[in-house]
Amino acid sequence: MLKKELLFRNPLRLMEHKTEDVLQSGGFGAVLARSGVGKTALLVQLAMDSLLRNKNVLHISLNDSVKKVCLWYEEVFRNIADQNNIRQIEQLWEAIVPHRLIMTFKVDTFSVPKLKERMTDLIEQNIFLPQVMLIDGLPFDKDTKKALTELKKLAESRFMYIWFTVRTHRHDEYDPDGMPDSLLHLADLFDVIVHLQPEGKEIHVKTLKGVPLACDCPELILDPSTMLVKG
């Protein structure tokens, strides 16, 4: 009951087709932003949305420690609970934690074969069957295409979809659609790309590729004080 209500109120729904996921199995989504703008915050909200729908989320972080990732979740969860005046947050929290698994790797030792091996361990022993994967902090450079192609295969074979964070830089150049140069040659791998753009005191969530917002929907904004998306 509680979960359903939270889902209904979640402005992230606006980005997706009512109750269906914006991504299908094998699909890729990307959250673009400069560092410190709120990529991880948005990623964790996407995760929270899946968790509330009882989907298993595998969160992979290449920058942060487990402790820090956990803190993100706790923070986002508390803010969502505060905003919606949820009282029994502990029970709800305990109910969603089993659906989440965090894995952290050192960015320089991370590789897709390594990830595959880990996932096989989890899946074969029936420990955790991820339905959604989040990869935070994968560097997007000249070698990324190969890794992404491998991940695509992995996602397809495991019937899951993957969200990535992509860090943009001050010196990046953008094409007329707002896509940064560095991502142009990879854009066809992604089904959805959103860009977080700070404008004044607000952070706008702009869709560069994929499902555009319905016309009657207000623009999505990331509230810098809570880092939550609001409609």
Place this chain on the structure above:
Amino acid sequence: MEKASEKVRNIGISAHIDSGKTTLTERILFYSKRIHAIHDVKGKDGVGATMDSMELEKERGITIASAATYCEWREHEINIIDTPGHVDFTIEVERALKVLDGAILVLCSVGGVQSQSITVDQQMKRYKVPCLAFINKCDRSGANPSRVIEQLKNKLGHNTVVMQIPIGLEADFEGVVDLISMKAVYFDGINGEIVRVEDIPENLLSEIAEKREELIDVASMFSDELMEAALEDNVTEELIVSAVRKATISREMTPVFMGSAYKNKGIQPILDAVTNFLPSPDEVENHALDPSNNEAEVILCNDSQKPLVAYAFKIEEGQYGQLTYVRVYQGMLEKGDTIFNVRTGKKVKIGRLARMHANQMEEIGKISAGYIGALFGIDCASGDTFVSKGINFTMTSMFIPNPVISLAIIPRDSTAEVNMSKALNRFSKEDPTFKTYVSEETGDTIISGMGELHLEVYVERMRREYNAEVTTGTPTVSYRETITRLAEFNYTHKKQTGGAGQFGRIAGYMEPITEEEFVFENKITGGSIPTQFISACEKGFRKCFEKGPKMEFPVTGIKIVINDGQSHSVDSSDMAFYAAARGAFREGYAKAKPVIHEPIMKVVVETPIEYQGAVMGSLNQRRGIIVASQDEGYMCAIEVQVPLSEMFGYSTVLRSLTQGKAQFTMEFHIYKRVPVLIAEELAKKAKKD
């Protein structure tokens, strides 16, 4: 002779088990001339390191008790609290940390930052203890200080700054280069007591120049003077020291030192560092609570002229009676003074005061503010606060978790029985997480605590220190009962057996709560239950919490509200309402969907990567929920939530799964509902018994 308090350092040596902190302490005591010979922890000479005052510790090579000792170094007085290294004894670590002003975090240069270093580090953060890092065992094969420094940064989030560079490593480890004085330091003599300072070896010059620049860069963030001096290229030693000191005390920087305690290398420099970079009692702000003012925080002043506030952080039963280790936060303890124990409200007269050096002691006349010492023959529990007449402060009450595991112990014979009760009396005074009681049903003595090992160690200590041979039962988990929904009750207790009868009716409801264990609320209006019987009602309800009607486990997390009732002018009594409350509880409880809760532990396993699949599998089989895994290159830390009942004997399982290469820590996390199948099994078992 006591020194001025700016020359005092109260420090602890905290570390992972086996990283060599007892050896380090031993060497410190040797170089400061407190002891005249060196023994090893697992020594062949049977004497053992001085700080390990307990037999058992000598045998296992671990330190359980935090003995306090003091030494002098370069006109500074250093009090050292030897903190236990095992996570099962964290209450002792926490108490020790509370009285420290600074600490040396000892890390093994081979093992690096391990799960327990993380626990210890978190505790230091909680008590805001500034620290220096000492990377020990640089002489071992596989020593890699730079990897440990990386781990300190990444795993523990320290802003590390390297103060020394090793000269050679592993078997070639000779000494260190000090980056402040820019000199090479070697340690000669049989016990490394002769410090030889020389010029830096040529082959290290470029690395040293780079590291020194790094040091000045980081340190100058905390000192404008140093920054200016760096720009003008006239950096002095004093400027660096004062900048590093400032940043260390505010916990914004962790200076890193290295050496090998076992090989007697690098100890004197760490002692210099303690005096240079760790704070004196004057530089630390301590707080007490004022119970008369809603436990508001009061800042204490490190001034011997002010009224006394002293904290008993450790007690020990010695040959001559109880020895109480205290830290004086404010005022002064003097022989013959009369002081008050805040917890008991009792007056205490100070007989003898002493300063301790592991097992030996030296009598002193007074203990001033900022100092650590010991009181003789005073009856108190650890964690008590002593004050002088007129003030009523208590040092921060620490969070004490409820025990999660129990064990029945049966003495072998009557001598053992007497000794056992002596031992239990002392242990429960020393350690508030260790509890003991006699089971009403079986008549057995039950001990309870925070984990299997926690209890095992106490059973061992009973055997060795008190000569009390006991046999132990199988450990049992402390389950709990609670309700899941609101339920009403309306119960009448009526008895007429000739003579005065008993009559009482209580109505109201009970509902689940999460914040507290038991709440009783009286919403009766119009005196349907006369006020004088209300406390009998509360007592009746409270009594029912001791043993739940479902499975006889303690009941928690229920709010009882009474809003109606009835009394009789002649037949109503305290007795009658007490009985009515018990009846009302049973009536409501049955309707409130009672469930069993079990303790869930947070377990962190550190294992080499190749075993992580097997380890995860073993935890999954134990109803564990894998929360996270952190990849650290060679090692990997897996964080899991597992029911305590599934963790018995896990250390053996883990050892055989990983060829002894993995280790785990366990601490209480939360109470959670037992799955239906398991609850049924428990019920079946309870029936059998």
